[in-house]
Amino acid sequence: MASFESRFTAYCASLETVGRRRRLTLAAEAMPGRQIVADFSHNDYLGLAAAPELIAASHVAALRYGVGATGSRLLSGNLPLHVELEAAIARAKGTEAALIFNSGYQANSSALAALLDAKVLDAQPLVFSDRLNHASLHHACQLMNVHQIRYRHNDLAHLRELLEAHQHEERPKFIVAETVFGMDGDAIDMAAMAALADEFDVFLYLDEAHATGVMGTHGYGLTSGHMQHDKQSRGVAMGTFSKALGASGAYIACSTAVRDYLVNRCTGFIYSTALSPAVIGAVQAGWERLPQMDAERARLMQTAQSLRERVHALGFDTGNSSTHIVPLIVGTEAAALDLKAWLLEHGIVSSAIRPPTVPPHTARIRIALSVTHGETQINALVDALAAWKNRAQR
Numbered sequence: 001m002a003s004f005e006s007r008f009t010a011y012c013a014s015l016e017t018v019g020r021r022r023r024l025t026l027a028a029e030a031m032p033g034r035q036i037v038a039d040f041s042h043n044d045y046l047g048l049a050a051a052p053e054l055i056a057a058s059h060v061a062a063l064r065y066g067v068g069a070t071g072s073r074l075l076s077g078n079l080p081l082h083v084e085l086e087a088a089i090a091r092a093k094g095t096e097a098a099l100i101f102n103s104g105y106q107a108n109s110s111a112l113a114a115l116l117d118a119k120v121l122d123a124q125p126l127v128f129s130d131r132l133n134h135a136s137l138h139h140a141c142q143l144m145n146v147h148q149i150r151y152r153h154n155d156l157a158h159l160r161e162l163l164e165a166h167q168h169e170e171r172p173k174f175i176v177a178e179t180v181f182g183m184d185g186d187a188i189d190m191a192a193m194a195a196l197a198d199e200f201d202v203f204l205y206l207d208e209a210h211a212t213g214v215m216g217t218h219g220y221g222l223t224s225g226h227m228q229h230d231k232q233s234r235g236v237a238m239g240t241f242s243k244a245l246g247a248s249g250a251y252i253a254c255s256t257a258v259r260d261y262l263v264n265r266c267t268g269f270i271y272s273t274a275l276s277p278a279v280i281g282a283v284q285a286g287w288e289r290l291p292q293m294d295a296e297r298a299r300l301m302q303t304a305q306s307l308r309e310r311v312h313a314l315g316f317d318t319g320n321s322s323t324h325i326v327p328l329i330v331g332t333e334a335a336a337l338d339l340k341a342w343l344l345e346h347g348i349v350s351s352a353i354r355p356p357t358v359p360p361h362t363a364r365i366r367i368a369l370s371v372t373h374g375e376t377q378i379n380a381l382v383d384a385l386a387a388w389k390n391r392a393q394r
C-alpha cells in the first residue's frame, strides 16, 4: 500500500510548489483569538441559510416526513414535497416541468451527460461551451467523450462565428453556459442567447447556480420565461438551492419530454436517494419568499456597484463583474494567497481562487456579496484593501 500512498502524497506535494495546494480550514481556526469582521467567502447571497422561516419550514417537513427520503424517487423516496416544489419551479421558470437533484454538481454532471448521449441522439453532438464554465459542466462532456468547441468567455459574437462555421454539420448542437459566472460575476445576454438558439436550432443548457434568487423576474433567474418559445422548448435551465436559497440541491427546468427522459436515463437521478424532506421544506419556503425580496436584490446590486467603484479607485481589476460577485484579479497565485492572508489578519474572510479553477495569470480574491453585509463590513474590506495596496507600494 505504501507505494499508493506515496504517489498520492507526491501529487499533493507537487501542488505545493506551484502555490495550488488546497487545504480545508475553518475560518475561526485560521485566526485564533481574532474576531471575524466580515465573511465574503460564502454564497448565502440573500441571508436565507439562517432565516428562521426556512429553518421552521425545514423542521415541519422533517417532523412530517423524517430527515431522510429513505430511497430514490423511483423506489420509496418520491414525496409530495418533491412534486410540489417541482411544480412551483416549473411555474416560476415558465417551463412545462422540473426535476430536483441532490446537488448542482450532480445535476450538471449527470443530466447534461444524459442529454449528450450519442446513442440516443443518433450522432455525436457538437457542444459549444463558454471557456469559463463550471467544472461540473466539463465533467459531463468528459464523461460522454464530447469534444467541446470553446468560445471566448461570454463572447456571443465569437459563439456566433463558431456556430456559423459548423452550420452545415448535421449533428445535434448544444450551447452550454452559466447565466451568471461564479468566478467572474458577469452575466449573459439572455435575449441574445435565446435568439442564437433559435437561429441555429441549438439546444440550450444554462446553469443558473449564481443567478437563482438574485437575478431575473422575482429572482427566479435570467432564463425565466425564455426556455419556451412558440410552444417549443429551447432546452433546459439548471439552478441550485445551495447558494442564494441557503440550502442544498438543484433543479432542472425543462419540457415534460426532457423530464421523462431524465427520469429514465439520468443515472445521477435514478441511482441516488432523493433530497431530504428537511432540505426540501426549507427550499420551498425560500422559493416562495423570493418574489418578496426585490428590495434586498436591489440593495445587493447597489452594494456591488459601489464596491466596484471603490476598489477601482484603489487600482483593483474586477474584470467584467456586473453582479453581486466581485473578483479582485491580482494575477499570480502568490499575490492571491498574500491578499487572502492579509484580509484574514484584518478580520476578513475571503476566497483565493487560483488556476485551474480560473485561467492562468488571473488568480483572484472572490468577493461574494450578501444582503447580510452592511456598511461596516464593506468599509472594513475597502480599508484593508487600501492598506494592502499601500504596503505593496512602500
Ligand SMILES: Cc1ncc(COP(=O)(O)O)c(C=O)c1O
Binding pocket: 103, 104, 105, 106, 108, 134, 136, 178, 182, 207, 209, 210, 240, 241, 242, 248, 249, 250
Ligand atoms: C456554476 C456552478 N454550477 C454548479 C455548481 C455546483 O452546485 P452545488 O454546490 O449545488 O453542487 C456550482 C457550485 O460551485 C457552480 O458555481
